[in-house]
Each structure stands twice: as C-alpha cells, then as structure tokens.
Amino acid sequence: MVTRPPTTRECVVGRGADGRIALREQAEDGITLRSHEVDPQDWPQRAREIEDAVGPRWVLPDAATWCPALLDAGVVLARCHDLRLAHRILARSVLVRDARALREASAWETPEETAAQDPQRGTALFELDAAGRTGGVPQQIAEVLAEHARQQEAVAQSAEPSRLRLLLAAESAGALVAAEMHAAGIPWDVAEHDRLLTESLGPRPRRDQVPARMAEVGAAVRAALEDPILSLDSPPRVLRALRRGGIDVSSTSQWELAEHDHPAIPPLLEYKKMARLLTANGWHWLDQWVHEGRYRPVYVPGGVVTGRWASSGGGALQIPRRLRPALRADPGWRLVSADVSQLEPRVLAAMSGDRAMAAAGAGQDLYSGIVEAGIVATRQEAKVGVLGALYGGTTGDSARVVPRLRERFPRAMRLVDDAAAEGERGGIVSTWLGRSSPPPEEAWSTAQRSSNLPDAGQAEQERARRSARDRGRFTRNFVVQGTAAEWALSWMAALRLALAGFPAVPESEAATPSGPAFAPRAHLAYFLHDEVIVHAPASQAEAAAAAVREAADGAGRLLFPGSPVDFPLDLQITERQAEK
DNA sequence: TACGACGGCGCG
DNA sequence: AAAGCGCGCCGTCGTA
Numbered sequence: 139m140v141t142r143p144p145t146t147r148e149c150v151v152g153r154g155a156d157g158r159i160a161l162r163e164q165a166e167d168g169i170t171l172r173s174h175e176v177d178p179q180d181w182p183q184r185a186r187e188i189e190d191a192v193g194p195r196w197v198l199p200d201a202a203t204w205c206p207a208l209l210d211a212g213v214v215l216a217r218c219h220d221l222r223l224a225h226r227i228l229a230r231s232v233l234v235r236d237a238r239a240l241r242e243a244s245a246w247e248t249p250e251e252t253a254a255q256d257p258q259r260g261t262a263l264f265e266l267d268a269a270g271r272t273g274g275v276p277q278q279i280a281e282v283l284a285e286h287a288r289q290q291e292a293v294a295q296s297a298e299p300s301r302l303r304l305l306l307a308a309e310s311a312g313a314l315v316a317a318e319m320h321a322a323g324i325p326w327d328v329a330e331h332d333r334l335l336t337e338s339l340g341p342r343p344r345r346d347q348v349p350a351r352m353a354e355v356g357a358a359v360r361a362a363l364e365d366p367i368l369s370l371d372s373p374p375r376v377l378r379a380l381r382r383g384g385i386d387v388s389s390t391s392q393w394e395l396a397e398h399d400h401p402a403i404p405p406l407l408e409y410k411k412m413a414r415l416l417t418a419n420g421w422h423w424l425d426q427w428v429h430e431g432r433y434r435p436v437y438v439p440g441g442v443v444t445g446r447w448a449s450s451g452g453g454a455l456q457i458p459r460r461l462r463p464a465l466r467a468d469p470g471w472r473l474v475s476a477d478v479s480q481l482e483p484r485v486l487a488a489m490s491g492d493r494a495m496a497a498a499g500a501g502q503d504l505y506s507g508i509v510e511a512g513i514v515a516t517r518q519e520a521k522v523g524v525l526g527a528l529y530g531g532t533t534g535d536s537a538r539v540v541p542r543l544r545e546r547f548p549r550a551m552r553l554v555d556d557a558a559a560e561g562e563r564g565g566i567v568s569t570w571l572g573r574s575s576p577p578p579e580e581a582w583s584t585a586q587r588s589s590n591l592p593d594a595g596q597a598e599q600e601r602a603r604r605s606a607r608d609r610g611r612f613t614r615n616f617v618v619q620g621t622a623a624e625w626a627l628s629w630m631a632a633l634r635l636a637l638a639g640f641p642a643v644p645e646s647e648a649a650t651p652s653g654p655a656f657a658p659r660a661h662l663a664y665f666l667h668d669e670v671i672v673h674a675p676a677s678q679a680e681a682a683a684a685a686v687r688e689a690a691d692g693a694g695r696l697l698f699p700g701s702p703v704d705f706p707l708d709l710q711i712t713e714r715q716a717e718k
Numbered sequence: 719t720a721c722g723a724c725g726g727c728g729c730g
Numbered sequence: 731a732a733a734g735c736g737c738g739c740c741g742t743c744g745t746a
Contacts, residue, residue, distance in 0.1 A: 373724095392726085414727060418739065446737075455729055529736095530734050532734070615735040667730045
C-alpha cells in the first residue's frame, strides 16, 4: 500500500493584506496544503505557473472579475468554481436541504446581472466599491474560504450532490467561456456591415441625419397618408394618422398592418424595418461595439432565471440574421458554425424518458419524425404543436395538436403538464441538474389566497386564475428551457477544453491576434442558446468541427446517460456566415 | 431634466 | 401570421 502525498486539487483565490492576492492551495479533502500571497503585478505569472504545474480547479469569487486581467496577460484557466454564480444556484435550489447558511451570507446575494460595460473601459483587476468589494461580491480571502465551505457543505448534504456538482461545474465553465469570448471577440467585417447598411438605407448620413433611402420611404408614407409632417417614430401618432386615413388598426405592429391593403402600408412596413436596422445595428452600433475587426459583446452567464445567458450591452443575443454575412473569419481562417436541431424538445424527450418522442427524433428532424409517425399531417403542425407543449399554447393550431401529442408522448407531456400544475399552485420546479425556479412573489400568493375567500368577486377570481395560468406557463417552460441551457453549457464546456488542447498554429497562419489569450488556435467566438461558432485556422477547421460534434455527443451522455435521445447538429465550415 | 412604462421588434 | 416561453434595446411619452 503506497500512500501518496496529497496533491493540490483546488486553488482558492481572494484578496489578502495590503492589496496583495491571497492563494490557498487545497487537497481533495479541503486540507490546506499551502497558503501564500503575491503582489498583483506577479499574479498572472504565478497563476500561469500553478495552472501549468497543477491544473487545479480555481475557486474564484467571481470569474467575471478575475478573468479579464488574466486573459490580458495570456493566462487561461482550465477549470474554475465561480462562487457568485454557484451561490445563486445553491441558495434557492430545492435539492439543497438546508440553505439557511447560504442565504444568511447576504453579501453573496448579488443582483441578477452586471451593468452594461463600456467597451472602451479598461480591465483593471480591482475597482473596490465602498464595501471593499469588487463586482458586487466579497473578495477577502477569509470570506471567500468561508463561502466556499458553505457551498461544499450545501452540496454534500443535498439530495443530489452529483447533479449539483455537474451544474456548478457547467455554470462555472460558462463563466470562463464568457470571459474568453469577450476577450477574443467575434471577427466582424465592418466593410460588409457598412455595405449592407448602405444597400438598405442609403449611404451613411451626417450625424443625426436620416439616411437617404429611409427619408424617401418615409416621404412616401406621409404622402400616402396626406400628413406631410407626421413623425413615423411615434406609434401613437402613426396610429392616429392611419385611422384618419381610413385604415382600421388597433396598433402599428407589422403583423396587423400587413393585413390591410392601403398605399401607405408597404412603405410604412419598409420604413419600420429600416428604422429598426438603423437604431439597433446601424453605424452608431458599429462605432461603439466593433473595434479592430472584433465585435465584443458582454455576455452575462446565468443572467436569465432559467440559466440561459443574457447579455448586457451590444445586443449579443439579437444579431439580426440579415447581418450574419458581416460575421467573417480572418484571412486563412474559417468559421465553424453549429446549431442543435430542436434542442428543447429533445431535452424534454430525454429528461422524461419518453421513448416514442426519442424515436421520432432519432437521426432526423424531430418534426418530420412526428409526421412520419402519423401523429400530425404536416411538419408545420408538428412544430406548432411541440412549441405549444413547451410554452403552454392554448389557442389555434397548438390547442388542436397538443392533445394528440399528449396521447402519443404521454411521458413527455406529463412532465411539462406537471411542471405547469406545480407553478399554478405556487410551487417551485427544477431543472434536470437542480436549478430551481424562483418562488412566487408575495403579492402573487396573497392574490391567490384572497381570491379563494368566499367574498372574492368574479373579476378578482378571474384575474387570479389568469395569473396562476401565467405562472404555470412559466414553470412549464422553465424545466425545459433550463435543462436545455444545462445541455448547452455542458456542450460548450467540453468543446472549450478540447479546443484548448489544439496546437498553436505557426505565425504565418495567425493573421490577427485571436482566441483566448490570443493564442493562434481554434477558439469559441460566439454562443446563442443552442448555437456556437468556432473561429479556427483553416488547417484546424475540420478538427474543430469534429470537436464540436464530439462535445455535443458528450453533453448528451453526461446529462442523460443511457438515453436514446440524440442531439444532431447542423454544422457548416465557411469563411463567412450565411444569411440563413 | 431624469426615469420608468410601454410599444415594437430583433434573437433563441 | 401569431400563438404559448425566455430575453435586450430603441424610441416615445407621461410623470416626478
């Protein structure tokens, strides 16, 4: 029997005395092996040494605070535990049997998301607020260690330690990915973007002027409505003008406008499209968010209650499809773009163990599979029905199709129906790995209770029932959307590690500094719920594509061992994104 | 003048 | 076409 000396598994990071950075290297069982402090200017180098020598799990107060400076110095951490994100999950997961200690550590209860980040701002490691905290969470090493201990205890005593560990690892990997993607940026072709804008709107006008084509189209609307000074940017005024012109609409939304036949309608719809493009992704956006050929949005991991990412500034999750051609690889590089087909219904099939639903999607388009199984007549019906099942559709086609799905996919439908019922009762639901939905607000519960009292009026009862159904639709979707987010995080986490193992390509292939810490190798560049884009040297594109596929298979096996559900990808290697 | 609500629309 | 879920961002408008 050989006893090996304990090896470092974790390195806890915080602030020490006199502005120094404190490190605690710990063994598997939490025993401290080494405790030291470094000066801030030595920190990236020391982190690199520890990373290379040990490859620990880095326990960080908040990866969003710590990673930028490390990445600036070219240091990439392979694994971390983000205490801020983990706290949010554990403090309200129903799998945690006793979350009191966590909830009492109120300094870790931070707002849902960070403020929009000024893209010009530097990445100073520490900007202390009045309470001596950075990024809203405590940084002092003693408090960092205390929180880490609370979290480990909470997980160990939970009903499902292994699931929660997976969730926290995935969430933390996501935090690293977000920091790295922000540092790397998305390769963006400014000239192509400008060309698309000019094509649609006319050439870039002088400051605050309306682009020429847009002005023409606006003039056509005013002429058709015989209102020469009408402001088209004010829905109420446009609505009044439309009604004066004899067009009976109740709003100015495009789908309602599209139903009417009037000479003002086509130019108005076109104007609205143009205005949207100009204000959301026009030249001003380009100036603000794209620098040196890179678009750097601010991702907010865990920013949505379901666990999806949000974004803050730059509109990372809303890039219009028509601008996709501006996404272009560097010369000699490629974009490896992949999205998962019907991620949410597949996740539902897997988590519910619904074999019929798994079979419908096996190796093919899930909606077509539903048609082939004779459940509905058309792919469109299948899609509307499935979306209705996931979102709680009660009208039109989905109301007609959902009962048929309930008959043929009873286990899948029971899972979402149960989640809805739980939500309507005011209960809490959880994702596959244990992220729990927020409890109802106090006002909601009060309204539900009072509507049950004998003297409650008809209107009050109806209002309460409607808000119960609203909440039911939220919890119905929460379990699926949240589990899909977990699948996507697992996918990215595996992919990230695989790409980090790619060799750096020779200098000649590295046209522009690229990738995490600007190593010239394939790296993640974009993520959107069920889609990733890898920016890869041409020589690594095929290998990156294989890694994307393997990571997707791996995510399925990790979350749903033994499940027959597959997660097929639509994958393309291109120099420029297609418009789609 | 500042700010939140809201309409509208982009994304999954 | 939207519907049924989750977002962010822009501009307007009413109110403080």
